[in-house]
Amino acid sequence: MARVLSLVAAAGAATLAAAANPHAAMGGYQPATNVIEHSQIVYDIEAIQTALSADDFTEAKNIYMNGKYSCKSTSNMRNLQGFVKQATYDAKLNGTAFVDAFVDGDGPSYGPIPGSGGRLMLSPTFWDDFLLGALDGTGDFLGMSTAIRKVAINKGVLGVSTLYAAYEMESAIGKKYDDNSADASGAPHAWDEGWAFLYGSHPADDGKYSAWEFSKKRDLDFAYNSSAQAVEGATVATDMLLKYFLHGLRASRSGGVLADMVAARNNIYRMLALSSIRAALKYAEKAQNPYNEEYHMEAYVYFLVAANWVEQAYAGAGTNVLALLDFKKTEAQLSSNLYCAVKTELVPSYQPLGLDCAKVGVLKGHDDTLDDNCNAPACPATQTLPTGLDSYVPDVTTTVGS
Template structure:
C-alpha cells in the first residue's frame, strides 16, 4: 500500500469549513430522538442522546471474531459487509464495512495511505488473503481479521466521530440529539460499546496492555481511565461550548490511543523470535501498528544515508532533506586551535558516530534523504510475507521515541513489559 507522509496537527483537519460544519452529515450519522431502550451508560460515560444502534455494532465484532477463529472467512466477511446486529429503523443494518470503505471520513488514515477507504482495504486483505496477507497462513489471517476490525476499524470510527463533534461544536450546533454531543456519544459507542460486549473492541486491548506493562490501576489500564475521563469531560465541554475543553479532551484520547498501541507493538515485535508462534506475534504487531501508523509515522525518524561510511543511515528525528546537507567536520570540543574530529549536524545538533573523517562526513547529502525511515523499518519488520523477519526479537523503542516525544508520552506512561 502507498504511504504518504503527513506533517501537521494532532487531529486531521476537518473537510468542511466551519460555516458548513453545523450541517455536517455522514452516512453513519443517523440521529434518533426516540428514547433509548438500552442502559443509559456504558462504563463511566452517560450518553446524552440515543445511540443504541451504534452501540449494537460491537456485537458484530464479537461474531466476526468467532467466525474468523474457525477460519470461516465467508461468514466473517458477510457479517463485516452486510451486518448482523445493528439494525436501523429502515430495517437495513449498520456495518463496519460501510464506514471503513467510505470516502471522506474525518481521520488521517486515507490521507496517510493515499487510498480511499484505507481501513476497509486493510480489513478486506485479511478476509480475502490478498495484499499484505497474500499467501499467509490461516493463523495470520485470523489475527488480521480479529485485530484490525476490533482496533483499526473501531478506533478509526471513534476518531471520525470526535472530529465530527468538534466541527459541529465549532459551528455552534450543540444540540444533544442532532449536534456535537450526539457525535461524541457515537464515538464512545464505537470505542467502548455495551458493557457486556466491550471485550470485543479496543477497551480489551487497552486493559490487556495495561496489565502487560504495569500501567494499570485496580485492574484497569491507565490509558482507558484517561480516555474515559476525557470523553466524560469532553461531552460536558461540548454542551457548554467550551472549545478549549473539548479540543483538549480529543487530544487526550489520541495521546492515550498512541500510548496503548505503542505498548502492543513493543510487546509483539519483541516476541517474533518465538519458534512456534513468531508469525502469529508478527501479525498481531502488524494489526496494532496499523491503528497508530497514520498518527505516528509523520513524527518518526527520517534518515540521512551515507555511502562513504559503509552504506549506513543515521536516524535524525523529524527533518527535511536540507538537514542532510548540514553536516560539518569540526572540532568536537569547539577548540578553534584543535584538530577537527567530529561530524556535527548544525540543524538538529546531532553527532554522527559513523563518520570518523572529513570524507565520511562529506558523504551526507540531501540527495540521499530517507523520508519516513523508521516507519519503513517498522513496515519491513512487519511484512507478513517475509519469513526472514521472523526469528528475531525486536526492540522498536528507538523508532517510536520521537512519536512519544511529540505526544508528550513519558516512559512512565509506557511502563515496562514484564
C-alpha cells in the same frame, strides 16, 4: 433491531442523584443521548470472531460487508465496511484530523493535526483493502496461512471501529464549530457515538470485543505487575480515555468551548497512540525466539491502529515501525532484535506525544537481555498529562433507547 441489554434494565432501575439522565452508563460514560444501537457494533465484531473460529470466512465477510446486529433503522443495517470504504472517505472521512494523519492533509482549520511530524501516506481505503484481502486470501494475503488471516481480521476490525469512533468525535467538533450544540442532534450526540463505537456494550463483560478492550489489555500488560498492582508512573490508558471523553462531552454541550473539545480529542488520540506503542513493543518481543507468525501479525495490525498519531508526532516513527513490522516479511527478513529496532524508532515520539518511558511502562515479564547492546535513544524528561474530568453526568431529557 436492538438486542436486550442488561444496561437497559439498569437504566430503568437506577436513580441518578447528581443529574437527571435517563441513559444507562457505558463503562463510566453516561451519554447525553441514545446510542445503544451504535454500541452494538461490538456484536458484529464478536460474530466475525465466532465465524472465523469455525473457519467460516464467507460468513465473516458477509458480516463485515452487510452487518448483523447494529441497526440504523428498522430496514437499514450498519456494517463495519461502511466505516472505511471509499464512498465513506469521500463523504465523511476526508479532511478529518485522524484520517488525514493516515493519508495526507492537515485536518480541519478549526481542529488541525497538532504535531509537526509526518503522515503515513496510506491509501484512503487501507483498512478495507487489508480486511478484504485477509477475508478472501488474496493480494498481500495470497498463500498466507489461515491462522495469520484470522489474526489480521480479528484485530483489523478493531482498527476499523477505532477509526470511526474518531470520525464521530471529529463530526462532533465540526458541529460545535457550526454552533450546533443541541443534545439530541448536535455535537453531544456525535460525541456520544464516538464513545459507543469505541467502547461498545456487551452485557456479559462491559467493553468486551471492543477497541477499548485493546487498550485495557495493554494496560494490564504495561501498567500492572504480576500481582495486579499498579506500576508507579505507568499510565492506565483506559482511565484517561474515559476522563478525556467526559471532558469532551461537557465541552460539546451548550455553553461549552470548541477548543476544549479539540484538546479532548487530541488527548484521546494520544492514549490510542500509547496503546499502539505498547502493542508494538510487546508483540515485537514475542514474535521472535522462536518466531511466531501470529504475534508478528498482531504487532503490525495493533500498531497500525494508531500509527498515524505516532507519525504526526514525530516524522518517520510510525512509518519506520510499520516497515519493521511489515507482515509480508519472512522470519529471515526481520531485524535480528525486532524489539530493539522498534523501540529505537518509537522513543523519539514519546515527548511530542506527551509521554515518557515511565508512562509507557515495561512489558510484564519483559526479557531484559533484549536491552543489552540496544542503543535506543535516551528517554525524554518526565511529562505531565492533562487531567480530563473524573466524572460528568449530563442533565438531559433526550429520548431513551431500547
